[in-house]
Amino acid sequence: MIIKDDKDMILSYLEDNSGLLNGQADMVYIPEDVEECSGLIASLYEKSVPMTFSGAGTGMTGGRIPTEGVILSNELLKRMELIENKDGVQLKTAPGMRLEEIKDFLNRKGYFFPVNPTEESATVGASASNNSSGSWTYMYGSMRDNITGMELITRSGIKVVMTKENPKFQGDTLFLKEFFFQTLERPLYQMPEVKNAAGYFSKKDMALMDMIIGSEGTLGFISTLTLRVLPLPAKVIECIIFFEKEADAVDFVIQVRSYKKKSNVLRPRALEFFNKDALLFLKEQHSHIPEKAGAAIIFEQEVFDLSLEDEMLEQLLFMADNSKALSDDTWMADTPERLENLRLFRHSLPSLVNEKFKRKEFFKLSTDSSVPNEHLSSLLTYYNAEIRRSGLPSVIFGHIGNNHFHVNLLAKEDELEKARALYKSFMEKAVSLGGTISAEHGIGKLKKKYLPILYGNQGIEEMKKVKRYFDPKNLFNKGNLIDL
Ligand SMILES: Cc1cc2nc3c(=O)[nH]c(=O)nc-3n(C[C@H](O)[C@H](O)[C@H](O)COP(=O)(O)OP(=O)(O)OC[C@H]3O[C@@H](n4cnc5c(N)ncnc54)[C@H](O)[C@@H]3O)c2cc1C
Numbered sequence: 001m002i003i004k005d006d007k008d009m010i011l012s013y014l015e016d017n018s019g020l021l022n023g024q025a026d027m028v029y030i031p032e033d034v035e036e037c038s039g040l041i042a043s044l045y046e047k048s049v050p051m052t053f054s055g056a057g058t059g060m061t062g063g064r065i066p067t068e069g070v071i072l073s074n075e076l077l078k079r080m081e082l083i084e085n086k087d088g089v090q091l092k093t094a095p096g097m098r099l100e101e102i103k104d105f106l107n108r109k110g111y112f113f114p115v116n117p118t119e120e121s122a123t124v125g126a127s128a129s130n131n132s133s134g135s136w137t138y139m140y141g142s143m144r145d146n147i148t149g150m151e152l153i154t155r156s157g158i159k160v161v162m163t164k165e166n167p168k169f170q171g172d173t174l175f176l177k178e179f180f181f182q183t184l185e186r187p188l189y190q191m192p193e194v195k196n197a198a199g200y201f202s203k204k205d206m207a208l209m210d211m212i213i214g215s216e217g218t219l220g221f222i223s224t225l226t227l228r229v230l231p232l233p234a235k236v237i238e239c240i241i242f243f244e245k246e247a248d249a250v251d252f253v254i255q256v257r258s259y260k261k262k263s264n265v266l267r268p269r270a271l272e273f274f275n276k277d278a279l280l281f282l283k284e285q286h287s288h289i290p291e292k293a294g295a296a297i298i299f300e301q302e303v304f305d306l307s308l309e310d311e312m313l314e315q316l317l318f319m320a321d322n323s324k325a326l327s328d329d330t331w332m333a334d335t336p337e338r339l340e341n342l343r344l345f346r347h348s349l350p351s352l353v354n355e356k357f358k359r360k361e362f363f364k365l366s367t368d369s370s371v372p373n374e375h376l377s378s379l380l381t382y383y384n385a386e387i388r389r390s391g392l393p394s395v396i397f398g399h400i401g402n403n404h405f406h407v408n409l410l411a412k413e414d415e416l417e418k419a420r421a422l423y424k425s426f427m428e429k430a431v432s433l434g435g436t437i438s439a440e441h442g443i444g445k446l447k448k449k450y451l452p453i454l455y456g457n458q459g460i461e462e463m464k465k466v467k468r469y470f471d472p473k474n475l476f477n478k479g480n481l482i483d484l
Helices: 009-014 034-046 099-107 124-129 208-212 247-264 276-283 305-324 338-357 373-390 411-432 448-470
Strands: 002-004 028-029 051-054 070-073 082-086 087-092 148-152 159-163 173-175 183-185 223-226 235-243 270-275 297-301 331-333 364-366 394-399 404-411
Touching: 034 070, 034 148, 034 223, 051 124, 070 338, 082 099, 082 159, 087 099, 099 124, 099 247, 124 223, 148 208, 148 305, 159 208, 183 448, 223 235, 235 247, 235 305, 235 338, 247 270, 247 305, 247 373, 270 276, 276 394, 297 305, 331 338, 338 364, 338 394, 338 404, 364 411, 373 394, 373 404, 373 411, 373 448, 404 411, 411 448
Parallel strands: 028 070, 051 070
Antiparallel strands: 002 028, 082 087, 087 223, 148 159, 148 223, 173 183, 235 297, 235 331, 270 297, 270 394, 364 404, 394 404
């Protein structure tokens, strides 16, 4: 085990992409295998030392920023192997593997992992802990939908082995032998039926694993994961379709979604969105964005049967024309090199915004809400009207297939109060439409004060009961999600 206790060496572990400051920790432990890790957790717990788990530090909500105690980093827990069982081929992986390492390994073997968060340097343990997702979530769901097994190191150092079948709640309760058969009660709030990464997952008869996924390290340390993998398609086609008007881009998405229900030819795995301000921002690096573009949709589809490729493209262009797209300006990629260029294009917006934010050119408040399909247009209309009224600069982009947008409000110091009020009202609006306050980045420390908007004070009390069951001394990731 590597131990860092020099103040300068700890500094980089005290930040992530949330912009939160003032992290405090005495030292960083970097275990080199899982046994070392479980021994360490048991001994720290016994001594009542608060411990914050750390991945690569790309989180957006301060989840890995410690308030006190020590840091336990997963960075050297790095094993992975393909396994084959009754459910087919799967990937068994340690939590410190980065998503890009998993992607390279699987691609070389002819497979891919169907969850693709934009930030590929993130670790898979943290991604499970946050229930992360990406553009392909439109087709394949989030981490929760693609994890088939897990091991959780609990406060006593014991590992609880979990699958989708076992352990499972009987209705609203569960008795775990690892916790002396004490009763665990699930929160009784109603989860929004949208892409969601806010708070403890809760559903009648659910698997315990589904609650651990997305619990942001507050219930224990994820030490092993088994992931669903899929065979690589023969080809992937991705295009960026530009529209003069945002409403036409939205119309295109609605058309494609309704057509997808009947067609087995047009089946996108991703539908992504940039508004006009986002395109203007991107023009700094990509001057060839069409002058007239007022919005863009990124459409991505796997082709398993090459004989259907032409038909699929025909249908896609027909729909784009129908929605008044600037069809002559469409960018198309179907070779690995061009696909990588488009991936970098897509990635460059959040990175550009984050860089400017880190250089303190402005403060950034970034929403992460999603809403049910029927509220897509009304949500965007609401965002646009309120932003216009506020006069604040902003960019809107995100996973429009899941009605999930990141509205980045870019405020100067003297505009912060106004920006915060707007930011909160956007979350309230999304929840009032049956949506969530966080669809993928989680709650961490940054958004916990807003969690009652979604689950009410009663819901927060029920989450606290879950926390106390796993962590009665409140030592795991103290300050994330809820305060005890
Ligand atoms: C440019 C950019 C783009 C992004 N795009 C996406 C995106 O498309 N989708 C998305 O979902 N997120 C996205 N993110 C957010 C971020 O990458 C994810 O939240 C990711 O899961 C963080 O991984 P990490 O290894 O950096 O974790 P960290 O930031 O180090 O930690 C995140 C959380 O995980 C906990 N944790 C770490 N390891 C463990 C463990 N073994 N057991 C239990 N808890 C643990 C930490 O305590 C913390 O609460 C983006 C971030 C950036 C900067």
